[in-house]
Amino acid sequence: MDHFDVVVVGGGINGTGLARDLAGRGWRVLLAERDDLASHTSSASTKLVHGGLRYLETYEFSLVRKALQEREVLLRSAPQLIRPLRFVLPHAPxxxxxxxxxxxxxxxxxxxxxxxxxxxxxxxxxxxxxxxxLRPEFRRGFVYSDGWVDDARLVVLNAQDAQARGAEVLTRCAVTRAVRGADAWEVTLANGRRVSARALVNAAGPWAERFLRDHTQGSNGQPLPTRGLRLVKGSHIVVAQRFTHDHAYIFQNPDGRIIFAIPYQGRFTLIGTTDIELPEHEDPPSRAEIEQAEVDYLCEQASRYLAQPVKPADVLWSYAGVRPLLDEGGSASAVTRDYLLEADAAGGAPLLNVWGGKLTTYRKLAEDGATQLGALLGDARRPWTAGAHLPGGDLGPHGVDIDAFAAALQARHPEREPATVQRIARAYGSHAGELLAATPGAEVAPGLFESELRHLVEAEWARDAEDVLWRRSKLGLHYTAAQRAAVAAWFGAR
Structure with a gap:
């Protein structure tokens, strides 16, 4: 039986962030994810690194301040994935x-x-x-700054850094049982492997409550106590480009909510999100899907502002995810997006439950969680991630200027298509040069060569076309059905 200091359950942004931080402090870590990395909530966000302007109305000044502080940290840590974005707020008096x-x-x-x-x-x-x-009645407004992020790739980078620092990362391998002992957890994985760990982290996101209920056992032989979560589905639609400038919009709705309209993938506009609460005690679906009523809502609200109305027939792609929120009463849109780290060592080996949270504050969550675990394990170790780059984030003399970095890369590889160089620069940052210098092999789909696919399989845990086309890239939006099928056939041939 292999022995670890910590087993982390969940390969979303919080789980991979914790695995990275713990591994960087020298702990021996195993991360287990039942599906692909970022296959649920962490690839279904609005893809913003932001303080949350609307949370000021509910007086969540502490959360907003924490998120604004993290915004600057993240912009420096992965400038290839995270970039500044200006937002236009049309005034509706x-x-x-x-x-x-x-x-x-x-x-x-x-x-x-x-x-x-x-x-x-x-x-x-x-x-x-x-x-x-915009419609002509909107004559004045405001503009402010936040950031945009490739959410699914951010998860992958945290997993890569965790692995580089000694963690073992397993995808498509659920934790089926975790039994708590006085000094260690005995953990059984879906592949039949059994390991022990001095501590367990439950970062299963929407499934955190269910994991404790169905897959853990205390030293008394009973399931571990849990807490209630409010599960709220957020959905987004993607339509053909509605504006050509590089700013996004934030629209105020009559129901008190807001939606965003964001330039996306060069040719599209991303519109979202909704807040649809799942019925109490209902388990989160394995694949959240948008409902027609949500499509209608997003189209209606966007059309209140945009001169060119958005109709359901205009929707080219949509996605949905389930957010786990702390149950504090009130409407779904008003419930806090802050996190709660609940550490427990009274019943035996330490357990850390991660409840709630938002993408922007994942690094701080991981830092706080790793510090708590160190205290429980009797060996406090110093935080380190605040000033560290994620893989590919060190752009050398270009600092955080990804456009300058991409231009220099293009100059070194004039034989490659500019659109491909731009995409690879933004996806892989300082590691892009290695990919472009490698023998490309066959072009499986436009701009996607065998060398990159092999990299995604060998270094980024990709196992099928969906992993590549819809998470590690959004090339699925740009490809025809036949081109997407060609990528699936490449994986099938392996």
């Missing part, structure tokens, strides 16, 4: 007065130190490129 928005934006600018992003300002929409896509 009947929803929120201008003075209220100005106060909110002032707080947003000053709650945390800001070095990489410009501050907010008023904006005249009439006659501007930012007003052109």
């Amino acid at each position: 009947h929803l929120r007065p201008a003075w209220m928005i100005r106060i909110g934006l002032f707080l947003y600018d000053h709650l945390a130190r800001r070095e990489l992003l410009p501050g907010s300002q008023g904006l005249r929409l009439t006659g501007s490129i930012f007003g052109a896509p």
Whole structure:
């Protein structure tokens, strides 16, 4: 039987972030994910690194400040995946007065130190490129800064860094049983392997409650106690490009919610999200799907602002995910997105449960969790991730300027298509040069060569076409059905 210091259950952003932090502190770590990395909630976000402007209205100043602090840390850690993004907020006077928005934006600018992003300002929409896509009644607005992230690739980078620092990462291999002893956990994996661990981390996201209920056993032979989660489905739609500038929009809805319209993949606009609460005590679905009512809602709200209406027939792709939120009462949109780390060593070997959380604060969650585990294991070890790059994030003399890095890469590889070089630069950062320098092999689909597919299999845990086309890249959006089938056939031939 193999022995580990910590077994982490869950290969989403929180689980991989914790595995990375723990491994970097010298702990022997095993991470087990039942499906692919980021195959559920962590690839179904709005893909923003942001403080959460709307959370100021519910007085969650601590959460917003923490998220704003992390925004700057993450922008530096992986500039190939995380980039600044300006947001245009058209003013709708009947929803929120201008003075209220100005106060909110002032707080947003000053709650945390800001070095990489410009501050907010008023904006005249009439006659501007930012007003052109909007209905003519929107004459003024505001602009502020946040960040955009490739969420699924961010998960993969954390897993890669964890592995590079000594962690063992298993995908498509669930933890089927975890039995707590006085000094260690006995953990059984879906492949029949049994390991022991001094501590267990439950980072199963929407399934965290279910994992404790169905797959753990305390030293008394009973399932471990759990807490209630509110499971809220968020859905997004993707339509043909509605504007050509590089800013995003934040739209205020009459129901008090907001939605975003974000430039996406060069040719599309991403619109979301919804907040649909799953019935109490219902287990999260293995594959969340958007409902027609959600499509209609997103189209209706976007069309209140955009001059070119968005219709359900315009939707080219959609995705949905389930967010686990702490159960504090109130409406789904008002429930906190903050996390709770619940550590317990009273019943035997240490257990850390991860409840809730948001993408932007994953690194801080991991840092706090690793510190708590160190205390429980009797060996406090120093945090290290705040100033560290994720794999590919060190762009050398280009700092955080991914465009300058991509231009230099293109100059070294003039034989490669500019669109391919841009994509590879943004996906792999400082590791892109190795991929471009390798013998490409056959072109399986436009811009996708065998050398890259082999890399995704050997270094990024990809096992089928869906892993590649819809998580580690979004090439599925750009390819025809025949081209997607060609990628599936490549995997089938292996």
